[in-house]
Amino acid sequence: xxxxxxxxxxxxxxxxxxxxELSADRRRTLRQRAEIANGRHPxxxxxxxxxxxTDPAPGGRPLPFTCGTCSHRQTHRHNSRSYxxxxxxxxxxxxxxxxxxxxxxxxxxxxxxxxAR
Numbered sequence: 058x059x060x061x062x063x064x065x066x067x068x069x070x071x072x073x074x075x076x077x078e079l080s081a082d083r084r085r086t087l088r089q090r091a092e093i094a095n096g097r098h099p100x101x102x103x104x105x106x107x108x109x110x111t112d113p114a115p116g117g118r119p120l121p122f123t124c125g126t127c128s129h130r131q132t133h134r135h136n137s138r139s140y141x142x143x144x145x146x147x148x149x150x151x152x153x154x155x156x157x158x159x160x161x162x163x164x165x166x167x168x169x170x171x172x173a174r
Contacts, residue, residue: 085153089160098163100156101146109161121168125158128167 079087089099096105109122119125124143133140133148141156142148145165 082152089157093161099160100143100154101163101165103163103165106162106164106166109163109166111161115157115159119158122162122166123158124156124160124162126168127162128169128171129165130156130158 092099092102093105097103098105106122110120124130124141127143129144131142131144131148133142135150141158142154143156145163146154148154
């Protein structure tokens with residue numbers, strides 16, 4: 058007795074294959090690039106500096122008005138590794154507060170040497 062009470066065909070929904078789950082690092086990278094595209098610094102959340110490059114790309118030497126040339130950049134060392142952090146935001150020991158040297162500078166950009174501050 059395998060007869061159905063009604064034809065369920067019109068009510069069946071075909072599902073697409075589930076999308077590939079992104080890692081936390083990849084989600085963070087996409088979020089940070091979206092912040093830059095929207096004119097905000099990915100770490101500080103502040104607006105970007107007026108002279109910051111509008112299309113920064115990873116790699117190469119840091120250009121003027123990027124985080125790589127800002128005096129707020131600090132190097133934190135742990136074991137044999139070093140991590141770039143910004144002294145304007147609370148620092149954690151996780152990758153969420155790591156700074157990328159190629160990021161465009163925020164409005165708090167300062168290129169004064171640290172010894173002169």
